[in-house]
Amino acid sequence: MHNWLLPEYIEDVLPAEAARVESLRRKLLDLFAVHGYRYVIPPMLEYTESLITGAASDLDLATFKVVDQLTGRLMGVRADITPQTARIDAHMLNQQGVTRLCYAGTVLRTKPDGLAHTREPLQVGAEIYGHAGIESDIEVYGLAVKALLALGLSGIHLDFSHVGIFESLVQSAKIEAALENEIYTALQSKDKVLVATLGASLDAVTRQALLDLTDLYGDAKVLEKARQVLPKQQAIQTALNDLQMIASALDGVDIGFDLSELRGYHYHSGVVFAAYAQGYTGPLVLGGRYDEVGKAFGRARPATGFSLDLRGVVQALQPALMPSVILAPASGDVRLLDKINTLRSRGDAVIQLLPGEESSAAELSCDRQLVLKNDSWQVEKI
Amino acid sequence: MHNWLLPEYIEDVLPAEAARVESLRRKLLDLFAVHGYRYVIPPMLEYTESLITGAASDLDLATFKVVDQLTGRLMGVRADITPQTARIDAHMLNQQGVTRLCYAGTVLRTKPDGLAHTREPLQVGAEIYGHAGIESDIEVYGLAVKALLALGLSGIHLDFSHVGIFESLVQSAKIEAALENEIYTALQSKDKVLVATLGASLDAVTRQALLDLTDLYGDAKVLEKARQVLPKQQAIQTALNDLQMIASALDGVDIGFDLSELRGYHYHSGVVFAAYAQGYTGPLVLGGRYDEVGKAFGRARPATGFSLDLRGVVQALQPALMPSVILAPASGDVRLLDKINTLRSRGDAVIQLLPGEESSAAELSCDRQLVLKNDSWQVEKI
Numbered sequence: 001m002h003n004w005l006l007p008e009y010i011e012d013v014l015p016a017e018a019a020r021v022e023s024l025r026r027k028l029l030d031l032f033a034v035h036g037y038r039y040v041i042p043p044m045l046e047y048t049e050s051l052i053t054g055a056a057s058d059l060d061l062a063t064f065k066v067v068d069q070l071t072g073r074l075m076g077v078r079a080d081i082t083p084q085t086a087r088i089d090a091h092m093l094n095q096q097g098v099t100r101l102c103y104a105g106t107v108l109r110t111k112p113d114g115l116a117h118t119r120e121p122l123q124v125g126a127e128i129y130g131h132a133g134i135e136s137d138i139e140v141y142g143l144a145v146k147a148l149l150a151l152g153l154s155g156i157h158l159d160f161s162h163v164g165i166f167e168s169l170v171q172s173a174k175i176e177a178a179l180e181n182e183i184y185t186a187l188q189s190k191d192k193v194l195v196a197t198l199g200a201s202l203d204a205v206t207r208q209a210l211l212d213l214t215d216l217y218g219d220a221k222v223l224e225k226a227r228q229v230l231p232k233q234q235a236i237q238t239a240l241n242d243l244q245m246i247a248s249a250l251d252g253v254d255i256g257f258d259l260s261e262l263r264g265y266h267y268h269s270g271v272v273f274a275a276y277a278q279g280y281t282g283p284l285v286l287g288g289r290y291d292e293v294g295k296a297f298g299r300a301r302p303a304t305g306f307s308l309d310l311r312g313v314v315q316a317l318q319p320a321l322m323p324s325v326i327l328a329p330a331s332g333d334v335r336l337l338d339k340i341n342t343l344r345s346r347g348d349a350v351i352q353l354l355p356g357e358e359s360s361a362a363e364l365s366c367d368r369q370l371v372l373k374n375d376s377w378q379v380e381k382i
Numbered sequence: 383m384h385n386w387l388l389p390e391y392i393e394d395v396l397p398a399e400a401a402r403v404e405s406l407r408r409k410l411l412d413l414f415a416v417h418g419y420r421y422v423i424p425p426m427l428e429y430t431e432s433l434i435t436g437a438a439s440d441l442d443l444a445t446f447k448v449v450d451q452l453t454g455r456l457m458g459v460r461a462d463i464t465p466q467t468a469r470i471d472a473h474m475l476n477q478q479g480v481t482r483l484c485y486a487g488t489v490l491r492t493k494p495d496g497l498a499h500t501r502e503p504l505q506v507g508a509e510i511y512g513h514a515g516i517e518s519d520i521e522v523y524g525l526a527v528k529a530l531l532a533l534g535l536s537g538i539h540l541d542f543s544h545v546g547i548f549e550s551l552v553q554s555a556k557i558e559a560a561l562e563n564e565i566y567t568a569l570q571s572k573d574k575v576l577v578a579t580l581g582a583s584l585d586a587v588t589r590q591a592l593l594d595l596t597d598l599y600g601d602a603k604v605l606e607k608a609r610q611v612l613p614k615q616q617a618i619q620t621a622l623n624d625l626q627m628i629a630s631a632l633d634g635v636d637i638g639f640d641l642s643e644l645r646g647y648h649y650h651s652g653v654v655f656a657a658y659a660q661g662y663t664g665p666l667v668l669g670g671r672y673d674e675v676g677k678a679f680g681r682a683r684p685a686t687g688f689s690l691d692l693r694g695v696v697q698a699l700q701p702a703l704m705p706s707v708i709l710a711p712a713s714g715d716v717r718l719l720d721k722i723n724t725l726r727s728r729g730d731a732v733i734q735l736l737p738g739e740e741s742s743a744a745e746l747s748c749d750r751q752l753v754l755k756n757d758s759w760q761v762e763k764i
Contacts, residue, residue, distance in 0.1 A: 004432050004473050004679045006425060012466075012474055013423035017482075022411065022421055029404065034706050034726035035732030036746070039404055041395035043388060043502055044426070044488050045446075052388050064427075066446040069492045070390050077459060077490075078428075084394075091386045092394055097741025100733070106426050106488070108459075110451045120425055121627075126737075135712075135736045144455075222520050283385075297386045325418050344416035346524075351418030351482070354510075354517045359479025364418070376438075 016320040032102035044086035053296030090299035111173040116312030125307030156280025168235035173206040214284035217258035322365035391494040398702040412417040416486035423464035435678030472681035498694030507689030514684035539659025550617035555588040599640035704747035
């Protein structure tokens, strides 16, 4: 057993890739900043009561627990940052108006998850608190698209659903919680046979509506079809109206709808969405409305937002190149030191060899070097 | 009991301060990059065997432990990043020449520690692997000074010591481990009475040398005095020569020596140093040589470096101001949207009000607004 082996689904990010992660992280935070989203840094560690709130109880199993040696209470290492920003909105900032927040931080999960199949995603996201209208959702979708473009991705596609539709069917048919969960799972895999079996005890209208949901995916025409085939319940009409507004507002963006896709159903309260890009099999961005998230902190403000795993995004990119470096000889020549300082102040990376250092230029990824020519130090290709 | 209260010594970093942390983090990483230090992102989580190595066994108590649900093995959440970079140097990169690495990441500690008295320092540091000469130490000190200047600090002072002196006294007098630890602790507090008591069983020369150590602090003259009063052991001469070379090389930097200050004695193997700045009571930067750190990974390369807690540094600064934002009205006017895009692409933060949004300009930290004048959208002071 080698003592330097890392646990499964835990990895170092080595120089070339780390430089890219850092550069893309900055691009995202800068993008959020110019849109007025304020950066916050919530802690890695909280009491489990605040970290794993009611609305996010499926986080419980994903969260590593440790004992607080100062109090004996149970703490968790965060597995998601969204509940933390809700806590900050509710109690730390406590603004009356709309609050836009963003974050970028490591989360840990007990089991591998998501795009990168990792236990240590680098979660980057943005949230709007305090606005219930569809306009804040649309602002969030637009920002998600800009974020993916800033990462250099193309072929961006957004897929929308609305948890209100399934919720309305469940409530009107008074489906009990255990069966609700089973049907929910069957819908996620679009398993018609299973949905039909599970729905056998339900009224014919609800059963048919659940079956119809598995077919209601595609472009905006799906919304028209949904109006025809789904029951005329008020919540379903509202949900379809919301989705129709999104279709109109995101003119020019490649979007689709999938009414049985209810990712984060227990967590979200309205429109949910996922963003895809060329070259990735799974969704890169997940988000939606989750008005209930602040309730656990005594202030259930309307909330909408999205997040992505930056490490997962970077892993699927072409291998990164090492940033190139200029090699300088080991010399105390003041003119050389001046030249090195000038180059560095311009943003060029310069390594000055140490006495006795026998590093190869290739190992240091140096493609240029400083040489003394005509009494002055000049940069030359190696 | 409010469920949104954070554990003791765990804090959110809220917008104004978070923006500053991010800006200073970038300055440090950019500084390291132009000096040829490659950024790495080691994981938050490792098996305890690799995280808590022999040389760093005092980390054990500081490290939160969790069970790996995939293997049942014990993992730790890192309490220090330095052993991780040593592992990366030894096994992931495995270069033959000199390797310069840098990092910036959160570490967790079971009890509050260091400058900021926090359990969640943001550890930023730089390391050189593969060079045993004093020149790499001097490169590291120079970089530490530049790092503090980049953070906007002044009145920078570096304090040096060398663990080889105490080590040599211990070995020549064959002091056993338990007594060694007691004397070490007494030396850290310069408790002469205790040092004399503990040294009662030792030979007169060693006892006197240990007592002398508590007085050997001050400017470079201390080194001359040390040559006179300390035993003429080879390792002590070498240590004093190293310190003398540092004094010559750092001409122009405010430096001092404190030969009984052995912070990280069990960890370091040569010169150790601490950097101070005006306005801070404790040391901001800790570092030194720790050639043994890679041994646990089967490759004990020479190593020297430093780290600082960026959150601690920022906490002692004047409260940060919120970055200012331009307020735009809720309107779909294409010229307004164009203007907003232009401002954002230039790096200006613009918040466009949402329909029904009643945020106050002050709450959004907006000091300017977009107004329509003479048929064009213009930025005005509020």
